Amino acid sequence: MGPSGQMPDIISEDAVLLRRIKADWAYRDEHGQLKVKSMAFQDRRESGALSVARSDVLEAEGKPLSAALEGWEGYGLVAIPLSVFKNLGLEVKPDPTGDDASHTLVVGNKTGSIKKRLVDACRWEVDVPGV
Numbered sequence: 359m360g361p362s363g364q365m366p367d368i369i370s371e372d373a374v375l376l377r378r379i380k381a382d383w384a385y386r387d388e389h390g391q392l393k394v395k396s397m398a399f400q401d402r403r404e405s406g407a408l409s410v411a412r413s414d415v416l417e418a419e420g421k422p423l424s425a426a427l428e429g430w431e432g433y434g435l436v437a438i439p440l441s442v443f444k445n446l447g448l449e450v451k452p453d454p455t456g457d458d459a460s461h462t463l464v465v466g467n468k469t470g471s472i473k474k475r476l477v478d479a480c481r482w483e484v485d486v487p488g489v
Contacts, residue, residue, distance in 0.1 A: 369412060369414060369440060369450060369452065369462075371440065371441070372414075372440075373412055373413050373414040373439075373440045374413040374423075374437040374439050374440065374481075375410040375411070375412060375413070375437070375439075375440060375443060375450065375462065375464070376410055376411040376412075376413060376416075376423060376426045376435055376436070376437055376438075376460075376483065377398060377399075377408075377410050377435070377436050377438065377480075378411075378426065378427065378430050378434070378435060379394055379398055379433060379434040379435065379436055379486055380432065380433050380434075380486070381432065381486050381487070381488060381489050382395075383395050383397055383398035383486075384398075384434060384486045384489045385489065392482055392485055392486070392489060393477070394436055394480045395477070396470065396473035396474060396476075396477050398436075398477075399468055399472075399473040399476045399477070400468070401468065405463060406465070407451075407463035407464055407465045408463065408464040408465075408468065409461065409462075409463060409464075410462050410463075410464055411426040411458070411460040411461060411462065412452070412460045412462050413437065413460075415454075415459050415460035416460050419459065419460075423435065423437065423483050424483065424484050426460065427484060432486075432487055432488075433486065434482065434483075434484050434485050434486030434487070434489070435482070435483040435484040436480040436481060436482055437480070437481045437482075437483050438476060438479045438481070439479065442475070442476065442479040443464055443476075446466075446472050446475060446476070447466060448464050448465065448466035448468070448472070449464070449465040449466050450463075450464055450465075451463045451464075451465060
């Protein structure tokens with residue numbers, strides 16, 4: 359943490375970014391494996407960016423990754439290495455909010471092929487209930 363108790367703007371290179379996944383963004387394939395749909399990587403209309411949480415901030419606060427789901431009942435959680443976003447040319451900008459120091463925005467054009475690469479990079483941390 360920085361001197362004022364704020365999390366630094368510099369994101370740890372080994373950080374993962376955590377995306378909350380609601381039930382209609384997930385499905386089970388023919389082998390029963392839980393998968394993410396590419397629609398999970400649409401930008402929010404309000405911000406024009408993808409909202410994620412930073413693992414390094416949660417860890418610095420002594421919280422498990424699943425803490426990113428606090429207040430998000432019925433959602434699952436996937437982790438994607440920071441390097442994947444960077445290698446796709448996407449900008450990752452810390453955007454802490456009053457109740458979520460880990461809040462971060464992913465900015466950049468998320469074409470169909472970029473969304474597919476993000477889907478392929480997902481690792482489930484918490485399964486979506488009921489899917």
